[in-house]
């Protein structure tokens with residue numbers, strides 16, 4: 001009898017554990033307490049993609065004790081984020097309770113205001129596309145000079161590229177750049193990159209047993225300290241910057257933020273509507289979100305592009321020939337992009353082939369919603385599998401192959417694919433996608449016209465292009481190359 005009761009109890013626990021909301025998308029529940037966490041592996045996006053074959057592109061997975069929805073194909077991602085954008089644009093609360101800024105704000109009035117402020121600077125309006133482009137162009141000579149300093153011997157380009165991206169963003173944010181040798185900023189890069197070495201589902205699972213395990217097995221305290229140091233550094237720099245502000249000339253995002261905030265009617269409206277809890281906290285978190293979301297991603301994409309050049313010398317030659325023929329001695333501008341179809345196709349393919357942000361940032365439903373005839377309750381965390389779209393064989397022939405030519409028409413013109421969505425889509429898509437695209441294009445073209453990139457002659461193997469760091473971002477492992485001037 002006791003064995004029978006034990007089995008009944010186990011069955012009841014299992015049934016209770018497997019319970020999901022009515023008509024919730026199908027998917028695995030995994031183990032009690034942990035859910036599917038033990039089965040995700042180092043590349044959760046690939047595991048989700050495998051499960052898609054069994055459960056379909058709209059899948060419900062039990063993550064520790066919560067049910068998440070994973071969207072795994074282009075049509076459902078588009079349906080959710082574009083057609084139902086108002087319902088799918090929230091952000092779940094995880095390690096970020098009380099955090100302001102932008103990337104982790106829930107959808108709503110406060111978020112919309114912060115986003116429009118960001119768009120003033122980071123889109124074609126307000127401080128303007130030209131000034132964005134000008135900032136990117138201003139950094140290029142420093143990047144070239146730093147690489148020239150290492151030319152003809154094997155070196156790791158990571159710090160130089162990260163410096164260039166950080167400085168470009170710093171020009172947009174503060175209107176000011178820093179010397180590559182400035183120790184304060186090399187420290188900040190390390191603080192930035194440690195944020196990304198935790199896998200997304202693990203980073204978000206902050207509850208029950210999994211949360212306890214995470215505390216035991218990860219160095220959260222050092223991560224927290226890093227974040228605080230980063231924000232201290234940014235605050236210190238901000239205070240120096242504020243003292244030199246003039247309302248006549250806005251130097252960048254910080255000045256724009258302060259002037260909107262301090263301008264009479266707007267300011268009282270904003271304070272009355274509690275758009276700003278505390279202006280300095282909000283601004284420091286915002287700046288840190290911009291650097292965190294913008295630096296390691298863009299520098300990582302540039303390093304993947306360089307790795308692709310090393311692995312495909314024929315494509316490198318073709319691209320350099322195109323750049324030299326079209327540009328001659330002229331400066332690189334975004335207008336010339338249309339005349340560089342192979343280069344544009346190469347960059348587009350790098351963004352597809354090595355998806356930097358494989359699962360993007362998690363979304364949350366703000367209302368009960370139906371998708372693909374499934375019911376998704378308000379407050380559900382929704383993961384967007386961008387990697388799954390980029391590797392869908394129905395959309396890309398042999399998706400595992402690096403083939404820029406797939407983005408060229410027969411007449412040689414570049415055709416942007418709607419299915420290449422590294423910046424995600426919808427109201428929450430990447431705020432920095434324009435400046436990121438400018439940096440990828442301008443920095444890469446400038447590097448290509450000045451150097452030939454060759455593998456490290458002392459290493460018999462080419463650096464690994466298949467595997468990368470596994471975490472929230474998919475980044476290349478460290479490698480050396482030779483930049484032949």
Ligand code: HEM
Nearest residue numbers: 103293294297298301357360361423424428430431432436
């Ligand atoms: C190759 C470079 C980059 C890639 C692949 C990338 C990709 C992404 C992705 C996938 C998201 C999540 C979108 C979503 O929630 O659906 C995101 C968000 C974001 N990105 Fe980027 N990003 C890049 C560069 C940048 C840069 C340079 C900036 C600097 C301004 C930036 C700022 C942000 C911000 C602030 C968010 C949060 C937006 C929000 O929640 O409203 N990113 N990015």
